[in-house]
Amino acid sequence: MISLYAFMGALEQGFAFGLMVLGVYLTFRVLDFPDLTVDGSLPLGAAVSAVAITNGYHPAIAMSMAVGAGFIAGAVTGILNTKFKILHLLASILTMISLYSINIRIMGRPNMTLLGQDTMIDQFIEFTGLAPYISTPILFAIVSIVALGALIWFLKTSFGLAVLATGDNPKMITSLGVNRDMIIIFGVGLSNAMVALSGALVAQNQGSADVNMGIGTIIAGLASVIIGETIFSTRSVTAAMISAVLGSVLYRVAIALALGMRIGDFAFTPSDLNLVTAVLVIVALVSPQIKANVLGWRLRSNA
Amino acid sequence: MLNINNATKTFNPNSVNEVQALRGINLEVDKGDFITIIGSNGAGKSTFLNSIAGTFILSSGTISINGKDVTTWPEHKRARNLGRVFQDPLLGTCTSLTIEQNMAIALKRGKKRGLGLGVRAKDKLLFKEQLSTLGLGLENRLTDQVGLLSGGQRQALTMIMATMTSPDVLLLDEHTAALDPKTGQKILDITDTVVHRDELTTLMVTHNMNQAINMGNRLIMLHQGQIILDISGNEKKGLKVEDLLERFYTFRGENVASDRMLFS
Ligand SMILES: Nc1ncnc2c1ncn2[C@@H]1O[C@H](COP(=O)(O)OP(=O)(O)OP(=O)(O)O)[C@@H](O)[C@H]1O
Ligand SMILES: [Mg+2]
Numbered sequence: 001m002i003s004l005y006a007f008m009g010a011l012e013q014g015f016a017f018g019l020m021v022l023g024v025y026l027t028f029r030v031l032d033f034p035d036l037t038v039d040g041s042l043p044l045g046a047a048v049s050a051v052a053i054t055n056g057y058h059p060a061i062a063m064s065m066a067v068g069a070g071f072i073a074g075a076v077t078g079i080l081n082t083k084f085k086i087l088h089l090l091a092s093i094l095t096m097i098s099l100y101s102i103n104i105r106i107m108g109r110p111n112m113t114l115l116g117q118d119t120m121i122d123q124f125i126e127f128t129g130l131a132p133y134i135s136t137p138i139l140f141a142i143v144s145i146v147a148l149g150a151l152i153w154f155l156k157t158s159f160g161l162a163v164l165a166t167g168d169n170p171k172m173i174t175s176l177g178v179n180r181d182m183i184i185i186f187g188v189g190l191s192n193a194m195v196a197l198s199g200a201l202v203a204q205n206q207g208s209a210d211v212n213m214g215i216g217t218i219i220a221g222l223a224s225v226i227i228g229e230t231i232f233s234t235r236s237v238t239a240a241m242i243s244a245v246l247g248s249v250l251y252r253v254a255i256a257l258a259l260g261m262r263i264g265d266f267a268f269t270p271s272d273l274n275l276v277t278a279v280l281v282i283v284a285l286v287s288p289q290i291k292a293n294v295l296g297w298r299l300r301s302n303a
Numbered sequence: 304m305l306n307i308n309n310a311t312k313t314f315n316p317n318s319v320n321e322v323q324a325l326r327g328i329n330l331e332v333d334k335g336d337f338i339t340i341i342g343s344n345g346a347g348k349s350t351f352l353n354s355i356a357g358t359f360i361l362s363s364g365t366i367s368i369n370g371k372d373v374t375t376w377p378e379h380k381r382a383r384n385l386g387r388v389f390q391d392p393l394l395g396t397c398t399s400l401t402i403e404q405n406m407a408i409a410l411k412r413g414k415k416r417g418l419g420l421g422v423r424a425k426d427k428l429l430f431k432e433q434l435s436t437l438g439l440g441l442e443n444r445l446t447d448q449v450g451l452l453s454g455g456q457r458q459a460l461t462m463i464m465a466t467m468t469s470p471d472v473l474l475l476d477e478h479t480a481a482l483d484p485k486t487g488q489k490i491l492d493i494t495d496t497v498v499h500r501d502e503l504t505t506l507m508v509t510h511n512m513n514q515a516i517n518m519g520n521r522l523i524m525l526h527q528g529q530i531i532l533d534i535s536g537n538e539k540k541g542l543k544v545e546d547l548l549e550r551f552y553t554f555r556g557e558n559v560a561s562d563r564m565l566f567s
Contacts, residue, residue: 154418156420156421156422157416157417157418157419157420157421158407158411158416158417158418158419158420158421159416159417159418160421161400161404161407161408161416161421161422162408162411162416164397164399164400164404165397165400165405165408168397168398168399168400169393169394169396169397169398171389171394172394172395172396172397173397173408174378174379174382175356175378175382175385175387175395176382176408176409176411176412176464177379177380177382177383177411177412177413178379178382178416179377179379179380180379237399
């Protein structure tokens with residue numbers, strides 16, 4: 001099984017990546033815009049905040065800088081897609097690849113340690129006086145819940161409704177006077193702002209920023225969204241977003257369980273996770289089809 | 304109100320797929336005109352409405368609405384003064400949003416969409432009132448997802464959404480063609496009521512000659528990207544389907560019986 005310590009660690013990660021999952025939900029589900037920028041904007045947030053903290057900025061300021069940088073990265077993808085008519089997937093891959101170089105430029109090297117720096121986490125531990133393994137998940141849960149609340153509220157505003165409609169029916173929203181391009185640019189920007197903030201939290205949590213920490217972000221995000229949708233409710237957008245954050249937590253717990261598992265001599269290593277996650281996503285994506293096929297086959301054979 | 308001057312539209316110019324969909328259209332529409340538009344398949348009716356809506360930019364010619372030259376305006380900018388209902392009932396509303404959310408989005412046509420609450424309590428009253436004019440019971444289903452509605456109900460909702468803010472011009476492109484005859488007639492009745500009540504300047508494409516004759520105060524016929532008939536006033540009131548066919552075939556110099564099917 002899994003130790004309390006490992007479980008708290010999974011919670012911590014689930015909430016830290018919860019912001020990223022919300023970002024992925026916003027592009028994939030709300031805007032219907034498959035966005036791979038996130039593999040670059042997560043380390044971007046980590047890099048920007050790490051550099052800022054190392055240069056003596058308050059962690060909160062450092063994190064706002066990460067948010068701004070993430071927004072710009074997403075907006076670039078949005079502009080490539082809408083203004084230059086590059087296919088969304090390709091546009092996001094171009095930004096993601098560029099971010100690899102940019103992130104190394106920002107840090108001046110491929111990775112950067114935050115050990116010995118005064119991070120948000122240290123400040124919160126000092127503030128609560130609780131043990132790190134308890135206070136860190138609480139801090140991340142608070143950040144996630146605040147972001148979740150803000151996003152739920154946003155999607156209920158006039159502007160937010162236009163964002164929802166843009167993903168659902170672009171022709172309709174255009175015929176009602178909304179500039180679809182602007183909404184896409186803003187929406188993908190907002191999504192990546194959240195992903196970058198997530199990256200900033202993760203970097204502070206693991207004590208370093210690394211240019212490779214973003215690999216597989218999109219798959220982990222999708223897996224979390226799908227787990228959330230499968231297990232919890234998707235009746236409304238609000239319910240679906242809460243489910244996405246819960247899905248993020250469940251996903252990290254599942255991974256902790258997988259890593260603790262031992263079958264004879266075999267054990268999963270962290271580097272197996274991308275494969276395991278990809279298989280999980282594939283199963284989730286195909287199972288409705290398989291179900292439909294099997295049902296259809298049964299109906300036919302009964303007829 | 305709406306002036307179209309020498310409008311042409313060529314798709315895929317200078318290629319084997321070149322299509323001259325509009326060839327020099329001139330039309331002056333007065334405020335409050337209700338124009339029905341007929342013409343065979345591929346005559347350019349949809350292209351004509353799309354060019355007014357700004358789905359694409361004209362190859363040449365100009366369009367002005369309310370004295371403003373909108374020829375180069377993008378679609379979303381023109382939409383501030385235009386209401387549209389498409390042939391496909393799925394195109395006019397958002398499936399995953401509720402009736403009230405859809406209406407709230409339509410209510411903001413041409414206005415700034417800020418961070419105020421999208422569906423406000425006082426708007427709901429307005430929505431209920433508007434929906435109750437349909438007589439479909441939709442006023443009691445404000446929080447139902449639109450995906451749950453039938454095609455006819457969705458099209459009725461789209462009519463309300465397109466006209467709620469009294470647009471300068473209302474564009475209807477075969478908006479009842481995808482519905483069964485009874486539902487289609489219901490939507491046409493709604494159209495007639497709303498257009499007259501709000502004195503909306505309207506362009507309505509239809510394949511049904513009787514509709515074209517019975518509705519509106521002016522009728523135009525398109526053929527191969529040109530207006531070949533423009534009938535209004537008393538002349539239109541006395542019009543019969545036979546007269547229309549007669550004039551169409553005289554124009555083409557063809558035998559009336561040969562392809563009557565075109566308009567069936
Ligand atoms: N986007 C496009 N690209 C290329 N050709 C097009 C395009 N849209 C329309 N056309 C062509 O322009 C011509 C006019 O088409 P349009 O859709 O306006 O006809 P219509 O009068 O609406 O016909 P229908 O009664 O079938 O709806 C047709 O030959 C059509 O193939
Ligand atoms: Mg058409």
